[in-house]
Amino acid sequence: MKKVIIILVIYTFLIFLCCLGETYIYRYVPELVPECVSSYRFYRGLSWFLALLPSILISGFCIACSIQWKRNATDSRHRFSPAMIDRYRFVIIASLIFVFILSFSAEICKPVVNRKLSAFENGPLELQNDLKTAETFLTEEKYDLSYIYARRAVAVAPKNAEALSMLKRTKDALEIYNERSRHDDSFVTVDEEEMPLYSQDHSYSVKELIARARAAYEAEEWFDAHYWATLAQEACKGIDTNLDVAHDIADKAWNILRSPSRYESSEMNLIYAKKQKGYIALNAGDYLQAYYIFLELQKTVIGTDPDVERFFALAKEGMENQYFFIDETQNMDLLSNGHNVYFSLKNPDGSKSAYYVKSLMDSKESGKSVRYLKNLTIVKYDRNGNFINCVNAPIAKVISQTTTVFDEDSKKILGIEKNWKTVPYLMMLAVDRNTQGLVSRPSYRYAETGLPLEILEEEELIGLAVDASKIPPAEESSGYAPNTAILPMPYSDFASINMASEAASSMSIFSLMNFIPNAVEYGFSAEVFRESLLSRVMYPLFVLILFVCAASAGWNYRIESKSPHFKTVWLFIILLFGLVMYLIVEIAFYMFNIVNYVLVGTFNQAALVAAAVVYVVIFILASFYFMSRKA
Amino acid sequence: MKIKENIIESLKLIFFYTCICIFLCFCSSVLYMVYTLCQNLVAGQTLSFDFNLFMEGFLLFSPVVFIFGSMLMTFFFIRHPCHYILPLICYCVLYAVSWIFIIPAISKVSTTSYETYIEAKTKDMPSSGYFRRNKDKIVYYSYVNEADNSVAGLCIDSNLAENNVYTFSSLKLSHKKTAFTDSLIQNSIDMPPAIAITAQKLLELSLVLRKCASQSFGSTHSFFYWLCFASMGLALLGVIGLRHFSEWRLVNMLFVAMATLGIIVGNTLGYVNPVMVGIEKSFNDVFAKIGIFKPLCTVGNPFIIFCNIFIFIILLVLFFAFEKNSRNLEDL
Numbered sequence: 001m002k003k004v005i006i007i008l009v010i011y012t013f014l015i016f017l018c019c020l021g022e023t024y025i026y027r028y029v030p031e032l033v034p035e036c037v038s039s040y041r042f043y044r045g046l047s048w049f050l051a052l053l054p055s056i057l058i059s060g061f062c063i064a065c066s067i068q069w070k071r072n073a074t075d076s077r078h079r080f081s082p083a084m085i086d087r088y089r090f091v092i093i094a095s096l097i098f099v100f101i102l103s104f105s106a107e108i109c110k111p112v113v114n115r116k117l118s119a120f121e122n123g124p125l126e127l128q129n130d131l132k133t134a135e136t137f138l139t140e141e142k143y144d145l146s147y148i149y150a151r152r153a154v155a156v157a158p159k160n161a162e163a164l165s166m167l168k169r170t171k172d173a174l175e176i177y178n179e180r181s182r183h184d185d186s187f188v189t190v191d192e193e194e195m196p197l198y199s200q201d202h203s204y205s206v207k208e209l210i211a212r213a214r215a216a217y218e219a220e221e222w223f224d225a226h227y228w229a230t231l232a233q234e235a236c237k238g239i240d241t242n243l244d245v246a247h248d249i250a251d252k253a254w255n256i257l258r259s260p261s262r263y264e265s266s267e268m269n270l271i272y273a274k275k276q277k278g279y280i281a282l283n284a285g286d287y288l289q290a291y292y293i294f295l296e297l298q299k300t301v302i303g304t305d306p307d308v309e310r311f312f313a314l315a316k317e318g319m320e321n322q323y324f325f326i327d328e329t330q331n332m333d334l335l336s337n338g339h340n341v342y343f344s345l346k347n348p349d350g351s352k353s354a355y356y357v358k359s360l361m362d363s364k365e366s367g368k369s370v371r372y373l374k375n376l377t378i379v380k381y382d383r384n385g386n387f388i389n390c391v392n393a394p395i396a397k398v399i400s401q402t403t404t405v406f407d408e409d410s411k412k413i414l415g416i417e418k419n420w421k422t423v424p425y426l427m428m429l430a431v432d433r434n435t436q437g438l439v440s441r442p443s444y445r446y447a448e449t450g451l452p453l454e455i456l457e458e459e460e461l462i463g464l465a466v467d468a469s470k471i472p473p474a475e476e477s478s479g480y481a482p483n484t485a486i487l488p489m490p491y492s493d494f495a496s497i498n499m500a501s502e503a504a505s506s507m508s509i510f511s512l513m514n515f516i517p518n519a520v521e522y523g524f525s526a527e528v529f530r531e532s533l534l535s536r537v538m539y540p541l542f543v544l545i546l547f548v549c550a551a552s553a554g555w556n557y558r559i560e561s562k563s564p565h566f567k568t569v570w571l572f573i574i575l576l577f578g579l580v581m582y583l584i585v586e587i588a589f590y591m592f593n594i595v596n597y598v599l600v601g602t603f604n605q606a607a608l609v610a611a612a613v614v615y616v617v618i619f620i621l622a623s624f625y626f627m628s629r630k631a
Numbered sequence: 632m633k634i635k636e637n638i639i640e641s642l643k644l645i646f647f648y649t650c651i652c653i654f655l656c657f658c659s660s661v662l663y664m665v666y667t668l669c670q671n672l673v674a675g676q677t678l679s680f681d682f683n684l685f686m687e688g689f690l691l692f693s694p695v696v697f698i699f700g701s702m703l704m705t706f707f708f709i710r711h712p713c714h715y716i717l718p719l720i721c722y723c724v725l726y727a728v729s730w731i732f733i734i735p736a737i738s739k740v741s742t743t744s745y746e747t748y749i750e751a752k753t754k755d756m757p758s759s760g761y762f763r764r765n766k767d768k769i770v771y772y773s774y775v776n777e778a779d780n781s782v783a784g785l786c787i788d789s790n791l792a793e794n795n796v797y798t799f800s801s802l803k804l805s806h807k808k809t810a811f812t813d814s815l816i817q818n819s820i821d822m823p824p825a826i827a828i829t830a831q832k833l834l835e836l837s838l839v840l841r842k843c844a845s846q847s848f849g850s851t852h853s854f855f856y857w858l859c860f861a862s863m864g865l866a867l868l869g870v871i872g873l874r875h876f877s878e879w880r881l882v883n884m885l886f887v888a889m890a891t892l893g894i895i896v897g898n899t900l901g902y903v904n905p906v907m908v909g910i911e912k913s914f915n916d917v918f919a920k921i922g923i924f925k926p927l928c929t930v931g932n933p934f935i936i937f938c939n940i941f942i943f944i945i946l947l948v949l950f951f952a953f954e955k956n957s958r959n960l961e962d963l
């Protein structure tokens with residue numbers, strides 16, 4: 001046993017040294033940031049070693065077994081002898097250790113090493129981009145943004161002189177700017193053109209508002225009374241007498257509102273309770289909930305209730321024009337954790353939308369998960385695949401919205417399934433916290449852009465090319481198109497979809513399992529993801545089978561000599577054998593891939609179970625074969 | 632007693648050879664079928680058993696399996712060492728039968744009747760509704776019209792920071808340059824380079840066999856032409872001579888495999904490689920001048936034949952040398 005381990009360890013270590021040696025000797029290195037070159041070489045050698053590791057361990061194990069079992073073969077003259085079963089136990093224990101090492105290397109080490117390598121390779125380009133952007137922002141006097149980019153440049157290339165000098169310049173500029181102007185934490189203003197009702201209501205003078213409030217109070221229209229009184233309070237801005245009056249009316253109306261209703265029929269009570277709930281939501285600024293409550297009320301109330309109509313219109317305005325602040329996304333570039341994310345969704349009316357996000361950043365806001373998107377593009381196609389329109393928002397915010405606010409009908413209209421707990425709520429309108437009129441809003445295209453020549457050639461398409469510089473700019477939204485939307489997908493899927501765009505191998509196994517049933521709807525190939533899942537889950541079992549087979553081969557082809565010495569010439573044989581084994585192991589893994597693909601193609605949903613059955617049967621056969629060996 | 636053991640060993644050999652040949656032929660045909668199907672598959676389509684492709688794979692690759700028969704049987708002998716005569720005779724007979732009857736029979740059958748499937752079903756159009764990433768460009772087809780080859784959709788250029796989504800329609804797809812219709816499937820099924828090269832070489836070997844067979848059994852030449860080609864089989868027969876090369880069986884296996892590969896590669900290069908063909912021509916011209924070998928020159932390639940016979944003789948000598956050596960060791 002000891003000899004086996006020693007041989008294996010020496011063998012593995014030798015190959016590791018070979019890999020390292022080779023990577024330093026091998027001249028070619030891609031364009032890199034200068035101080036990263038030696039780390040790049042090291043990681044490259046490491047990645048070669050990790051790729052070779054399975055074949056090294058399997059061939060080493062085979063050889064070690066065949067050397068180890070040179071003696072005492074006579075105790076296995078019959079099949080299934082106890083000595084053979086003892087050997088089997090040893091094989092299983094050793095194999096399990098190796099399987100653990102290999103699984104660890106495949107699931108954890110390889111992705112990390114590959115990510116580091118690609119980060120190194122992207123280094124120079126990123127450094128260039130960051131320095132350029134920092135310079136641009138410096139000239140535009142956006143000092144905080146330029147500082148962020150300078151920091152990024154230094155993170156990529158810590159010793160680069162240019163990056164360090166840029167960092168110093170931007171830091172100094174930022175300090176000077178901060179000292180010069182103290183930020184004014186004044187109130188936010190919003191672009192009021194798109195909210196006609198809201199702006200109209202806010203344009204009355206204090207006197208008018210109080211008059212309206214009083215009139216409503218006398219007419220026992222408590223909702224209206226409270227509404228106008230609240231507006232009056234806001235309009236007062238601290239001028240005393242009118243404020244007290246307004247406050248008084250508001251309070252009284254509110255108390256009467258909040259008290260339980262006293263209608264005769266329970267139906268009327270229900271409606272009143274709903275109205276209460278809706279108004280409270282509207283007052284609190286929860287436009288979404290208010291909108292859906294009043295929508296439902298509109299359907300159930302017989303005749304027209306002016307309250308419901310007015311509050312519904314207000315809620316709708318508020319919801320469609322919900323905004324967030326531009327500076328919530330200020331650290332987006334530094335903190336973004338997803339790039340080039342794409343997926344498609346089927347809309348409840350049969351059309352299809354394709355979504356693309358340049359980069360995204362996750363955050364938390366009052367306990368809820370929030371995601372900021374940069375450069376969001378949504379392309380809408382009808383059910384036949386014809387282009388309808390294309391929306392582009394420079395920045396967007398998505399919050400997870402619980403589905404309890406929607407009633408059955410609304411859920412059907414929005415395409416929300418019963419079992420979804422939260423859905424993404426998209427906001428594309430953003431305003432600057434301090435400057436009025438500085439608004440970021442989505443822009444629309446109603447005609448296709450066409451493809452420029454390079455892309456036409458690259459994608460092997462034939463047709464009329466378009467000059468990229470001559471594509472007309474998109475029109476800014478004019479208030480007729482909504483700036484918010486509910487995405488018809490559960491928020492949990494939305495949270496994990498950025499990983500699907502990277503690669504199936506970057507998703508964790510659990511998120512992969514949740515993602516696969518809907519993969520096709522999101523525009524990804526279910527077979528590819530299922531096959532990836534199958535390969536990763538079955539990998540340990542398959543490697544175990546390979547080790548048992550290697551042990552059988554080691555026994556079958558063990559050394560027959562009577563002399564106990566190990567000839568030194570055999571050491572060279574080990575290396576040669578390792579090479580041959582590499583080819584065999586590569587073929588075995590490729591067959592593993594193909595078999596998984598066939599299983600996925602044949603069994604679809606049940607592929608995982610079928611694969612488990614198949615591989616367990618093969619393992620039992622292999623073990624059986626090993627235990628039936630005899631001298 | 633000895634006769635009984637002889638017979639038992641021989642029967643074991645025959646059984647082993649039959650089983651392993653059937654198994655390998657089946658596996659290679661299935662692999663060929665799956666791989667070719669995947670080349671024409673698009674995302675969203677399911678795989679299904681295709682008899683035509685299976686037969687095509689069988690016709691292409693089973694001769695190759697039989698060529699490796701001598702190596703497989705030698706592995707059997709290394710695993711079950713014996714010094715009996717009858718199994719050795721069985722070995723020679725089985726391999727001779729493969730070369731003289733089985734391989735020609737399979738290689739003669741033309742694959743054209745099975746190839747018609749591929750032409751009819753070849754689709755160059757990927758399916759709509761999937762995102763396909765090609766390095767830094769991501770393409771999504773919203774509809775694909777198979778009748779006139781037109782597509783509509785969008786293309787995202789992930790290098791640009793803004794204005795990077797292009798939408799298009801009424802463009803046509805040019806014919807696929809790579810063997811795979813759908814890049815999504817290519818990314819998961821594509822062979823790593825080591826395996827791709829091996830598969831390619833095996834296919835080349837198979838095509839050389841087919842060409843030779845069709846020439847032998849067509850109107851051009853006679854059976855004698857095939858026998859000349861079968862001199863490779865003679866050389867391969869001799870690899871059993873290496874079975875007792877060393878005390879370590881693993882080493883023996885390695886050397887047998889290397890010898891087999893060496894002979895096959897040498898022969899294939901001799902028929903296919905232009906440099907080798909040039910050298911052979913000069914030798915053959917010399918042989919043609921010598922009267923005895925004239926009929927040989929018209930039918931076959933004497934240089935290769937003589938090389939193979941030479942290799943066979945060397946291996947035969949080695950066979951006797953190692954047999955004696957191992958017998959002595961066993962008696963010790």
